[in-house]
Amino acid sequence: MDLLTEPLGLLFMQRALIAGLAISAVCAVIGVFVVQRGLAFLGDGLAHAAFGGIALGLFLGASVEHAVWVSIPFTAAIAIGIGVIQRRTQLRGDVAISVFFSFSLALGVLFLGLRKATDRQINVESLLFGNMLVVTPEVLTVVVAVSAVALVLTLILWQRLAYAIFDPELAAISGVPVAVLEYLLLAQTAVVVVVAVKAVGVVLVSSFVVIPAAAARLVGTTLARVTALAFLIGTLGAAAGLVASYHLDTPSSATIILIHCACFAAALVLGRRRR
Amino acid sequence: MSGDFLTTIPPTPVSLERRSAARALQQTRPDAALPRVLDVDGVSIAIRDKVIVQDVTFWIPKGEFVCLCGPNGAGKSTLLKGILGLLPVSSGRIAIGGEDVAAGHRAVGYVPQRKGFDRDFPARAVELIVAALRGRWPASIRPEERERARAVLAKLGGARLLDKPLSGLSGGETQRVFLARALVTDPKLLILDEPTAGVDARGRGELLELLTHISRSDELAAILVTHNLAAVSKTAERIVYIEAGRVLCWGLREELLGQSSLTALAFQASDHHAHAPDEE
Numbered sequence: 150m151d152l153l154t155e156p157l158g159l160l161f162m163q164r165a166l167i168a169g170l171a172i173s174a175v176c177a178v179i180g181v182f183v184v185q186r187g188l189a190f191l192g193d194g195l196a197h198a199a200f201g202g203i204a205l206g207l208f209l210g211a212s213v214e215h216a217v218w219v220s221i222p223f224t225a226a227i228a229i230g231i232g233v234i235q236r237r238t239q240l241r242g243d244v245a246i247s248v249f250f251s252f253s254l255a256l257g258v259l260f261l262g263l264r265k266a267t268d269r270q271i272n273v274e275s276l277l278f279g280n281m282l283v284v285t286p287e288v289l290t291v292v293v294a295v296s297a298v299a300l301v302l303t304l305i306l307w308q309r310l311a312y313a314i315f316d317p318e319l320a321a322i323s324g325v326p327v328a329v330l331e332y333l334l335l336a337q338t339a340v341v342v343v344v345a346v347k348a349v350g351v352v353l354v355s356s357f358v359v360i361p362a363a364a365a366r367l368v369g370t371t372l373a374r375v376t377a378l379a380f381l382i383g384t385l386g387a388a389a390g391l392v393a394s395y396h397l398d399t400p401s402s403a404t405i406i407l408i409h410c411a412c413f414a415a416a417l418v419l420g421r422r423r424r
Numbered sequence: 425m426s427g428d429f430l431t432t433i434p435p436t437p438v439s440l441e442r443r444s445a446a447r448a449l450q451q452t453r454p455d456a457a458l459p460r461v462l463d464v465d466g467v468s469i470a471i472r473d474k475v476i477v478q479d480v481t482f483w484i485p486k487g488e489f490v491c492l493c494g495p496n497g498a499g500k501s502t503l504l505k506g507i508l509g510l511l512p513v514s515s516g517r518i519a520i521g522g523e524d525v526a527a528g529h530r531a532v533g534y535v536p537q538r539k540g541f542d543r544d545f546p547a548r549a550v551e552l553i554v555a556a557l558r559g560r561w562p563a564s565i566r567p568e569e570r571e572r573a574r575a576v577l578a579k580l581g582g583a584r585l586l587d588k589p590l591s592g593l594s595g596g597e598t599q600r601v602f603l604a605r606a607l608v609t610d611p612k613l614l615i616l617d618e619p620t621a622g623v624d625a626r627g628r629g630e631l632l633e634l635l636t637h638i639s640r641s642d643e644l645a646a647i648l649v650t651h652n653l654a655a656v657s658k659t660a661e662r663i664v665y666i667e668a669g670r671v672l673c674w675g676l677r678e679e680l681l682g683q684s685s686l687t688a689l690a691f692q693a694s695d696h697h698a699h700a701p702d703e704e
Contacts, residue, residue: 185545311561315552316541322508322534323559370589372546373563 156395164289165281165401169387171296172345173357173405177383178303179338180362181376185314187242189363191231191335192355194246194253195342198227200276200351201253202343204260207271214287220343227253228339232332279350281391281401288347295344299337310334311372349402356406361386364413367420382412442672446665451675454662458485460519461531461613461645462507467516469499469506475514476502478669484613484662489639489646491656491677494666500649503666504617507647508534521612533606535599535616541590549577549585549593549601556605577604580634596627603634614638614646620655628652635659657681 156162176192183191202223206216227249234245261271284292303310312320313327321327338358345354361383362375369375390405397404462484469477477499484490492500505511507518509525520528533556553573554562562569570586577583582600585593593601599619606614616635620628632655638646639659648659656663660677673680 185542308558308560308563312555312559314542315545315547315555315561316536318510318536319534319541319555321510322529322532323556324529325560366546369546371548371551372561375546 152396153392156392161282161284162391162395164284164286166388166391168284168289168292168348169281169391169401169405170384171293172341172348173361173383173387174380175296175300175303175341176345176354176357177361177365177379178300178376179334179341180358180383181365181372181379182303182310182314182334183338183358184362184366185372185375186334188246189359190243190246190250190355191228191338192342192358194231194250195224195228195339196346196351196354197250197257198224198253198339199343199346199354201227201255201257201260203276203346204257207268208260208263212269213271213276214285217291217343217347220346221340224339224343225336228335229332232335236328236331275350276346277351278353278400279346279348279402281348284348292344292348295340299341302333302337306330306333307376353402353406356409357383360406360409360413364409364416367413367416382409386412442667446673449673449675450679451673452679453674454483454485454488460484461486461488461521462647463517463519463522464503464507465517465519467503467506467518468514469502469511470514471502471511476669477506477666479516480666480669480671481516482664482671482674484645484647486612486645487642488661489648489659490662490664491660492647492649492664492666493651493656494672498666499669500666501617502669504615504647504649507615508532530609531612533609533611533614535602535606535614535619537617537619537621543591545590547590548587549573549582549590549604550587552590552601553577553605553608556608572608573604576608577601580604580607581630594627595623596630599623599627599631600634603631612645614644616646616648616650618649618651620650620652632658653681 157166180192183189199220202220203213203216205223206219207213209219211219231242231245231249234240234248235242261273309320309325310330312323313325313330317327342354342358345357349357362379364382365375365378369378386408387405390408391401393399393408394401394404460483464480464482467477467480468475480503482490492503494500502511506513507520507525509529518525521531522528523531550565550570550573551562553576554565554569557569557572565573574583574586577586577600580600580603582597582604585597585601588597590598590601603619619635620631623631635648635655636658638644639661648655650656656677660681662674662676663680664674665672665680
């Protein structure tokens with residue numbers, strides 16, 4: 150029992166656990182639609198857009214903590230841009246994401262390079278890899294609030310989103326606002342990714358979106374079951390990974406992702422046996 | 425946008441020739457006094473300023489089975505999208521059961537071409553059918569919904585498909601489930617967009633049998649888009665033949681299929697348009 154009570158008795162671990170659970174839960178549920186829509190690369194693209202947005206915020210004089218408020222509209226705009234290109238051109242989603250990925254990363258590097266030598270030093274490594282264990286109460290509040298709103302919104306819209314992804318034409322005939330939902334999903338994913346970047350970093354955030362959903366997809370036979378399984382894999386993996394990282398003295402986000410990957414491997418074996 | 429600014433499809437000498445040939449055919453229209461399930465009145469539809477469907481008029485009374493035929497790129501699918509409310513009409517009016525498309529869409533059952541849906545989507549047949557009842561994808565199925573889905577599938581000889589994953593169904597089975605989906609809401613009008621396309625020979629035969637059965641209904645009106653002459657000859661009471669976005673002829677099956685001129689026109693048209701881009 151000490152295995153659990155010892156780490157969870159510490160305040161920074163409690164904060165990390167709440168942040169990890171919130172991020173994992175919302176990323177896993179949104180991830181189900183992202184993966185089913187064939188946009189697994191979206192999380193990566195938006196995380197790099199978030200990097201560009203944070204760099205823009207820093208360039209404009211905001212602190213690292215407050216640059217997120219510049220990054221949110223910036224990343225949401227990039228997400229909408231991806232949606233517009235996908236709907237109005239012949240290009241596939243992964244091409245649109247790749248273009249914006251490069252654009253945002255280049256902007257981010259450009260903005261960081263344009264900062265004056267006298268400006269406050271930025272720890273780019275913490276921006277890229279994040280650290281769940283140093284989440285401040287202010288960041289935790291934002292993470293929990295954004296995750297809760299996004300999760301509730303996704304669950305409210307779940308039936309319409311699912312229909313729109315299954316067959317946009319049939320959904321539209323039934324009165325589902327397909328285009329609006331698609332843009333909403335993209336913008337919502339953008340906001341969640343920006344907030345999650347604060348805790349898990351640019352490089353690792355897309356794993357929280359893709360891996361639990363992909364593992365659940367391997368064994369789930371209906372979209373409702375896939376969603377429930379993704380939620381369980383995401384949150385249980387986050388809790389287990391965080392506790393394991395404490396005892397093994399390993400980076401928390403990376404440990405969580407490795408546990409998610411273990412779940413994916415198990416799902417792969419289970420899925421094959423079923424077939 | 426005003427229709428005056430839209431690009432129109434210029435009538436080619438070939439189509440003018442066909443039009444005069446078609447005018448010579450006897451074309452019996454439905455009794456105008458009968459209540460109309462579908463009324464397409466002087467409808468034009470444009471996509472990106474290009475007129476695809478131009479001044480199309482026809483109507484379908486209760487219980488009538490109509491085949492909408494024409495070469496690739498003639499505007500059939502565009503017209504269907506207009507009837508389904510997926511594309512706005514530039515001019516004219518489409519009414520379903522006397523109501524505008526937006527209000528009348530609940531009276532329509534639609535069987536799309538097979539290629540439309542996400543084949544990797546984790547779903548069972550029962551969920552697809554219940555989605556049509558609710559207008560949303562079901563997270564869980566209530567017993568009464570399941571029974572309704574089972575009953576409609578059973579009528580189509582597909583009760584065993586109820587809990588099968590859609591990804592594991594053959595082409596014929598998939599279309600049977602989509603047909604059940606279209607019929608579960610008890611529609612007044614059934615719209616079938618090339619349901620036999622991409623289905624193997626056995627599945628096509630089974631599907632054709634089902635369509636023939638449906639075509640005998642006195643209650644349900646239907647509009648079938650097809651290139652399959654066997655389907656037309658087995659199901660159609662009347663044919664609406666569209667070419668270059670316009671109605672070339674509209675009459676009883678015997679009047680149009682019985683005339684070698686139309687069949688010849690159809691084949692000529694198909695050959696003529698074989699390499700044309702499909703603007704539908």
